[in-house]
Amino acid sequence: MSLATAEPRHEPRDAGPAPAGAEPAVVVPVAGRSPSPLPEPDEETPLYAARRKIYPQAVHGTYRRTKWAMLAVTLGIYYLLPFVRWDRGPNAPSQAVLIDFPNHRFYFFFIEIWPQEVYYLTGLLIIAAMALFLMNAVAGRVWCGYLCPQTVWTDLFCAIERWVEGDRREHMLRERGPWTTERVARLGLKHVLWLMVAWWTGGAWVLYFADAPTLVKDLATFQAPFVAYLWIGILTATTYALAGHMREQVCTYMCPWPRIQAALTDEHALNVTYRYDRGEPRGSIKKNAALREQGAPVGDCIDCLQCVYVCPTGVDIRDGANLGCIQCGLCIDACDTVMTKIGRPLRLIAYDTDLNIKRRQEGRSAQVRIVRARTLLYAAVIAVTGVVMLYALASRTTESISVIHDRNPVFVRLADGSLRNGYTIRIVNKQRVTREFALDIRGLANASHEFIGVPGSTDGRRIVEVGPDQTREVRMVVTSRAASMPPSTPIVFQITDVASGLQAQANDYFRAP
Amino acid sequence: MAHERDIDALTGTATTGREWDGIRELNTPLPRWWLWLFYLTIIWSIGYWIAYPSWPLVSSSTVGLLNWQSREAIITDMDALKAQRGPMVERLLKSSLAEIAADENLSQFARAQGRPVFLENCAPCHGTGGGGARGYPNLLDDEWLWGGRLEDIALTIRDGIRTPQSKERQGTMPAFGRDGILKRPEIEAVADYTRTLAGIAVESGANLELGKKVYAEACANCHGADGRGKRELGAPNLTDAIWLYGSDRASVIEGLWNGRGGMMPAWAGRLDESTIKALTIYVHTLGGGVR
């Protein structure tokens, strides 16, 4: 794998046979270059490269169909999910997926996450990262080729481009030709369509942060908050720029994943591979046919460059693994079409490994090893994290208490010599009704406690009322009349829902000199 | 043409021609738009020079076309904050201390307002948590020299203790020794006697008889015959476990000899009315407030 090849380096070769031999992945060095003296630092080698425009050609086949299906599913989810409803009762939003910033809540179907529970996000991120690694270990950049938003939207924008301005050849010819009215009209139409998709993308984004139907209405009547319009504007601009104009350059220059991926991959990962053992020596149909007649060694590749033309990143996969390749498999479809036409077996380009090519060359059978230490490890981490998260979700309670001990002073001596500790407690009520909680403190003999500033909860039963789906912070003091106390006594704060009897506890200490 | 381009065999990428110990530097060119972006940031920064204060002059700096100032920005923010808190502050001003304490919302607001004021103004003497120090009363316990009800605390904050402004809180402990009112043995004896009032064991041989006599003559007036103190004079209760300057014999003798009379500044005029109310509620709810 050539890490230094950031820019897809291959120009479609116009003529001339490619270097023959078993190692087409290696570009033959400039002949006759003397090893020394080395040239001076070269002022003529440009440090900046102009972009080479790519006109991906339309293609049909298994992987193209898979990609269309993925595109439909992922974009469908993205654009429509905010409109899915979920009944949570009268006091809560009825949007299935909602990030409610003003009220500090995240709703996901039956799950409601509070800000202090963002650790669920940690679990999700671990699972996401491991899933990415697992995909990579099994089949390289599956994420890049099929699921990444950059790929999906670029795919959509390319489709629009082909639809309006024609497929590769037509588009290229038109761009070389004069500025006709038609050309301008088509160009304009393309950008209008692009902008509409981009705007819709931004519009869907903001719907995740407020009640979607209401917001749509507000947006249409120009009554939505400014920040909604701002975000739609930002997302429209980024989508238009990244999917319409930046395209493969996001993957080559901006995205960190290809670099990480290259460092993580191993020789067993199935990557889109040109089976040069079968393809070389390449040559035109006629030349190859003639050679075949003579019984000379002939490869299946007819050097038609279809695989290069369909590639959305402009890579020639026949050069071997390349950082520019997003493993979308479109070159497989292109080559399969060619192979069908010339009556040769399919999958000259396929998901395969270099290892297998070598094995085949040595006359051994190919081998696919999906179950190996690294895939097992990733799967295990996913499973463990998933189980932990499920357990945490399932054992989630609707009430909890947390306690902070006063730090300064740690304890106070009262006039009668008894000791007092101050605490700030916070009681969480995750139910949608107001609840009353009774507080008990265990672990201290001869002690009393008192809430400060909570009306009606002096002596007798200490009751704190907490509103629906809310928390309440209460300051309290605990006084111990014991004759002597150790410097630290563990105590338990326990709340009990007066109505249902549900309980929650928190541990702290009672401090003494 | 200066020379041939040097191409790396393995990658097919041009090199810069530099080589270190056989390692050659590949020239993987950056995209040109990256260069444009870089130029764009430079142009953008010129906009900043013009719009915002930037160039240092001898004693100031250029002002910038927008005439933006960090001080004004803060004032704007503070005004916005004040406007936002306005209605609650209004309610603080209109309500009596008892009403504020009884209204949960309002008292919560008062506590939140009072805390930073306490930390800024009171913490240097009373400690960040109100725990006090030697000579500076602990505000969390249940012993108050001048009273721990809401009105007592408010008055203490407004007028201070032993200040010219304070009409009521002037009482001091006389310097019995220094001023020659009592003799050394008498002071030692009354110190021992006073400590027994709080149940502290004294050394054998202490002249408690003399102490009791001196106490009745010199101390009982302010601290009461039973030693329970008098709030209106700020004379502390001598029978409890709380000793502002310490209950050891040397400290008590020192107090008797030199007298005591800590000052607390008056805050009326320095803090506005709503702030004093908020601070009162805050101190009252630290834990020691008397209802």
Ligand code: SF4
């Ligand atoms: S080389 Fe093939 S798999 Fe790689 S990006 Fe191009 S078309 Fe997709």
Ligand code: SF4
């Ligand atoms: S599409 Fe297939 S036959 Fe055509 S150039 Fe590519 S690998 Fe060769």
